[in-house]
Amino acid sequence: MTSYVERRVKPKLSLDRDAELRLKNNRLGMNIFQASWIMVFFAMIVVNWQLRYSYAQWPPAGVTPFDPLLPSIATLALLLSSVLVRRGRQSLQADEVSGFLACWRLAMALGVAFMAIIIYEFATVSQAALATQYGATMRLMTGFHFVHALAILAVMLWVYRAGLNDMRSGRPYNSWAVEGTAKLWYFVSFAWILFYLVLYWIR
Numbered sequence: 001m002t003s004y005v006e007r008r009v010k011p012k013l014s015l016d017r018d019a020e021l022r023l024k025n026n027r028l029g030m031n032i033f034q035a036s037w038i039m040v041f042f043a044m045i046v047v048n049w050q051l052r053y054s055y056a057q058w059p060p061a062g063v064t065p066f067d068p069l070l071p072s073i074a075t076l077a078l079l080l081s082s083v084l085v086r087r088g089r090q091s092l093q094a095d096e097v098s099g100f101l102a103c104w105r106l107a108m109a110l111g112v113a114f115m116a117i118i119i120y121e122f123a124t125v126s127q128a129a130l131a132t133q134y135g136a137t138m139r140l141m142t143g144f145h146f147v148h149a150l151a152i153l154a155v156m157l158w159v160y161r162a163g164l165n166d167m168r169s170g171r172p173y174n175s176w177a178v179e180g181t182a183k184l185w186y187f188v189s190f191a192w193i194l195f196y197l198v199l200y201w202i203r
Contacts, residue, residue: 026176034187041191044141045198051133058203059134064126066138068200074117075196081110082189085156085182092178097163100178104160107185111153114192118146141195145188152184 052058088103129135159181
């Protein structure tokens with residue numbers, strides 16, 4: 001015969017195990033998703049290299065190389081954004097909700113700045129570059145990355161707004177939503193660094 005305490009403790013232990021299993025499954029699913037996702041980005045880099053080796057020189061004759069100044073600023077903004085996302089997660093784990101919201105807000109602002117620069121770069125590719133694979137692949141790669149960054153930034157905004165509502169209502173935060181979104185943003189930063197090096201520095 002079980003005691004009253006045992007009857008109360010067993011369901012709690014079962015709920016804890018269920019929550020731990022869900023978190024483990026979420027993390028595994030995210031890792032699989034990111035591994036498959038990075039293959040697509042690597043495939044685009046391989047295509048870029050294959051195309052550049054079909055030309056006698058890269059960029060092709062008569063085409064001015066892309067200026068790395070603005071993309072470097074954009075890259076710095078994106079990296080700083082990722083640092084702020086990490087600090088926001090750490091603040092949330094320490095129950096510093098205001099710190100989390102402040103870091104998340106700044107991270108999103110830097111993400112918007114990054115995308116504004118990328119839009120400008122996309123729109124100002126010269127006609128001479130667009131007449132070759134040099135400009136066409138640049139637009140393909142930056143456009144592909146931009147769409148992913150925009151989607152994840154929208155998720156970040158949703159997490160931020162949900163966090164504000166939870167703070168006002170006193171509900172506990174959805175820690176996996178924050179963790180999962182942060183991992184997606186880290187991935188966007190990593191993928192962009194690869195594209196940045198290939199498009200603007202490796203000749």
